[in-house]
Amino acid sequence: MKRYTLSVTSPEYWSEIHDALIVDSNQDGIPDRKITCSDCKEHSPTRGTYELTEAEATEIGNHPHVEWIELSPTDHPGYYPNPQPATKRFPKDVKIYRDLSTAANQPPSSPTSAEINRTNWAVKRVGIDTNGDFYGTATGQVGVRTSNVDFSLTGKNVDVxxxxxxxxxxxPEFIDGNGQSRVSDIVLDGPYTIDPAYFNSNSLTYTKADGRVGIATTAAHEWWENTSKRSGSFSSVGTVAIPDAYTMNNAMGIGGTESGLTSGHGTSCAVALAAGNNFGLAFEANIWNMPGIGDAVSLGIEANYDLMKIFHQNKPTNSTTGRKNPTVVNGSWGYQAAFSSGNTVSYKFQGSTGTFTGNASVSNQVTAMKDGLNNQVTGAYRSWSTSSRSNSIDTAASEMMATGVIYVAAAGNNNQRLGVGADDVDRLNYMSDNFYSTTDPRSEFPSGTVPCNHRDWMNPQGNGFDSTTDFHPTICVGAMEEYVANGTLPYSGSTALAETKASYSNNGPGIDVWAPADETLSAGTNGVSSYEDFPRVDDGINYTSSTTGSDYFDSNFNGTSAAAPVVTGLIALYLETNPSATSRQVKDFLFEQGSVVVADALYADQYSDDSQTTYWTGSYNMRGAQKRILRDKTASPTEPSVKGVTITGISFKQS
Structure with a gap:
C-alpha cells in the first residue's frame, strides 16, 4: 500500500471522484472498498492523495474523469529526482581507474597534479545502466579513463x-571543506555526541589535531561502563565493558599518519564507495568507526552490536534537520568454518547425509560443492561463510536491527551458494567444522557441524532475520569483477562485453545486489604495507609530520568487502531524503530504484544447469542470483521513469 496523488479532468468532477473513493462505492473504475484520503488538499480544486495498492491506482487511472494518478512525491520522494540540477562531482575531468593489476594501468609511483581527485571505476559504474554506456566496446583489463561524475545527493546528515x-x-579522503576529519569513534566520541553537557561541565574535553572537540579516553570508557559517570538522563541506557586497549591511536590513529592500526581494511571500506571524498558516493556523510574485526582494540562483536544499538537509540536530534540522523552500518566481514585436506567431513546436502574426505575428487554434487569453495582460512583446505555459533551475538544483532539500524553485509568470498527463503533446497545444508571444532547451537545442526548454504543462519548476512515473515532486513552484497569478458577470458566461450561476478564472490538467490568490487582504488593505511600500494599527491597538508613526500597512500581493494561499501554509500544517499525509512523500505528502494537487472548477455552465468557438477565447481556461476547491479539514479542527467506507475501530463527534467 502506497500513497497516490490524482487529479480530476475538471473541478466539476472533484466531488464525484473524491466521494466515491472515501466510501464503499460500487462505481465503475473505483475500488470496491473505503479508501483513506491522507491529504484532501482543500486548497486545490482538482487534487487529492489516497492510500492505494498499485492495482487500484491503475484502475482509477483508467476512469474517464481522472486526468492522471501517480505516486505522491511528498510521501515517496525516492521515486523522483532531486529538484536541484545534476552537478559535476569534480572541478574538472579526473582519472577513473579500473584495472589495477597491470603496471601500465596503475597510478604512478611518483604522482603529479594529474592524480588530484582521481577516483575508482565503481563511482562511475553505478552511475550508468550498462558497462558499455561509458566504457563502450572495451574488453579485458580496461585502462584508465578521464571523465567526471554527476551527483545530486551527498549523504549529508546520515551516520555511516x-x-x-x-x-x-x-x-585526505576524510577531510572536509573546513579541514576537519569526518571520522568519529563510537566508543571515544559517541558519549560526547550523546551527552555533551556531562563532559563540558566536568572539564573532560580536549581539542583534537583538527580542532574538533574530543573527550579524555578514561572518561569515555567510564561513560560506557559506569552509570554514575554520565548525566542522569542516560543512567538507564545500559553499560558495555570497554577494553583498556581501546585508545584513539589503536582505533583511528592520531596526528595524521601516526596510528596503532594493524589492518587497513576498515579505512578502505570507509572510503571505497561509502563515504570518501573522491572514492565514495556519500562524501558528506558522518563516518563512525566501530572496530571489532582484525583490530587493535580487543573489542568483541557482541559488544559492537550493543554499542551501535545504544548509539543509535540515544543520538541527539540534529538541529539542522529537526530529527535524528539515520544510521546505516557497513559490515565487510563474516564468520568462517573450514576443514583440512585429510579430514573426514560430515555433511547434510539437500536432505541427504554422509561423509567425504576433505581433498576427495569430484564424484557427485556434494564433492563438487565442497570443491568449488574458495578457501579463506590460512592452513585449511576449504572454508565457507557460516554462523556466529553464538546465541548471544545473534540476539545482540537482532536487537540492534529492531531499533531501526540499516545493515549492509558483504556476501563473502568463498564462491559459495547462499540460499534464501524457507523453501530453498539448501536451507538445512551443513558440514562439520573440523578446523575450529565448533558447533552451531541450533537444533537443526548436529554436534560438530555448522550451516553452509543459507542466509537464515549466517552472521552478519542474516542479521535481523524474521522467521515469521521470512524477511531478511540485512542487504547482502555480491562482488563484480573489473574484467570485461572478451570471448576467451575470464573463461572460454564468455560472451564478449559481458561483466561477471568476481570468481571468489558468494552467489545464489541470497545475493540482493551486485556491486563493483575487484581492483577498486581506495584509501590506504600508513604503516600497514599491504595497504600502501599507490602514493597520493595531496600530501603534507593535513596533520602530517612532513610537507613533502608520500605521507598518504591509496590501496588496491578487492572482495565483497569492497562491494558492500558501494551499496552502503547509495543507501546513505537514499536516507538523506528518506531519514525515517525502515529496512523493508530501503530494500524496496534498492530493488525498485537503486539497481538495474541487466540482460543475460551482459552478465555471465558460466554453468547454470544445477544437475551438473560444474554448477558447483565453476567460478562464474550465478546459482540462482538475479543479475541485479547497483545503480545510482539520483545523479542521472536524463529524464527518469517511475517503475510500475504511469505518469501523464507532467514532466521531470534535470538541467
Whole structure:
C-alpha cells in the first residue's frame, strides 16, 4: 500500500471522484472498498492523495474523469529526482581507474597534479545502466579513463558506521571543506555526541589535531561502563565493558599518519564507495568507526552490536534537520568454518547425509560443492561463510536491527551458494567444522557441524532475520569483477562485453545486489604495507609530520568487502531524503530504484544447469542470483521513469 496523488479532468468532477473513493462505492473504475484520503488538499480544486495498492491506482487511472494518478512525491520522494540540477562531482575531468593489476594501468609511483581527485571505476559504474554506456566496446583489463561524475545527493546528515578493523581518521579522503576529519569513534566520541553537557561541565574535553572537540579516553570508557559517570538522563541506557586497549591511536590513529592500526581494511571500506571524498558516493556523510574485526582494540562483536544499538537509540536530534540522523552500518566481514585436506567431513546436502574426505575428487554434487569453495582460512583446505555459533551475538544483532539500524553485509568470498527463503533446497545444508571444532547451537545442526548454504543462519548476512515473515532486513552484497569478458577470458566461450561476478564472490538467490568490487582504488593505511600500494599527491597538508613526500597512500581493494561499501554509500544517499525509512523500505528502494537487472548477455552465468557438477565447481556461476547491479539514479542527467506507475501530463527534467 502506497500513497497516490490524482487529479480530476475538471473541478466539476472533484466531488464525484473524491466521494466515491472515501466510501464503499460500487462505481465503475473505483475500488470496491473505503479508501483513506491522507491529504484532501482543500486548497486545490482538482487534487487529492489516497492510500492505494498499485492495482487500484491503475484502475482509477483508467476512469474517464481522472486526468492522471501517480505516486505522491511528498510521501515517496525516492521515486523522483532531486529538484536541484545534476552537478559535476569534480572541478574538472579526473582519472577513473579500473584495472589495477597491470603496471601500465596503475597510478604512478611518483604522482603529479594529474592524480588530484582521481577516483575508482565503481563511482562511475553505478552511475550508468550498462558497462558499455561509458566504457563502450572495451574488453579485458580496461585502462584508465578521464571523465567526471554527476551527483545530486551527498549523504549529508546520515551516520555511516564502519564495523571493521578501525579507520585512519586523518587520511585526505576524510577531510572536509573546513579541514576537519569526518571520522568519529563510537566508543571515544559517541558519549560526547550523546551527552555533551556531562563532559563540558566536568572539564573532560580536549581539542583534537583538527580542532574538533574530543573527550579524555578514561572518561569515555567510564561513560560506557559506569552509570554514575554520565548525566542522569542516560543512567538507564545500559553499560558495555570497554577494553583498556581501546585508545584513539589503536582505533583511528592520531596526528595524521601516526596510528596503532594493524589492518587497513576498515579505512578502505570507509572510503571505497561509502563515504570518501573522491572514492565514495556519500562524501558528506558522518563516518563512525566501530572496530571489532582484525583490530587493535580487543573489542568483541557482541559488544559492537550493543554499542551501535545504544548509539543509535540515544543520538541527539540534529538541529539542522529537526530529527535524528539515520544510521546505516557497513559490515565487510563474516564468520568462517573450514576443514583440512585429510579430514573426514560430515555433511547434510539437500536432505541427504554422509561423509567425504576433505581433498576427495569430484564424484557427485556434494564433492563438487565442497570443491568449488574458495578457501579463506590460512592452513585449511576449504572454508565457507557460516554462523556466529553464538546465541548471544545473534540476539545482540537482532536487537540492534529492531531499533531501526540499516545493515549492509558483504556476501563473502568463498564462491559459495547462499540460499534464501524457507523453501530453498539448501536451507538445512551443513558440514562439520573440523578446523575450529565448533558447533552451531541450533537444533537443526548436529554436534560438530555448522550451516553452509543459507542466509537464515549466517552472521552478519542474516542479521535481523524474521522467521515469521521470512524477511531478511540485512542487504547482502555480491562482488563484480573489473574484467570485461572478451570471448576467451575470464573463461572460454564468455560472451564478449559481458561483466561477471568476481570468481571468489558468494552467489545464489541470497545475493540482493551486485556491486563493483575487484581492483577498486581506495584509501590506504600508513604503516600497514599491504595497504600502501599507490602514493597520493595531496600530501603534507593535513596533520602530517612532513610537507613533502608520500605521507598518504591509496590501496588496491578487492572482495565483497569492497562491494558492500558501494551499496552502503547509495543507501546513505537514499536516507538523506528518506531519514525515517525502515529496512523493508530501503530494500524496496534498492530493488525498485537503486539497481538495474541487466540482460543475460551482459552478465555471465558460466554453468547454470544445477544437475551438473560444474554448477558447483565453476567460478562464474550465478546459482540462482538475479543479475541485479547497483545503480545510482539520483545523479542521472536524463529524464527518469517511475517503475510500475504511469505518469501523464507532467514532466521531470534535470538541467
Amino acid at each position: 558506521i564502519i564495523q571493521d578493523s578501525g579507520i585512519q581518521q586523518y587520511h
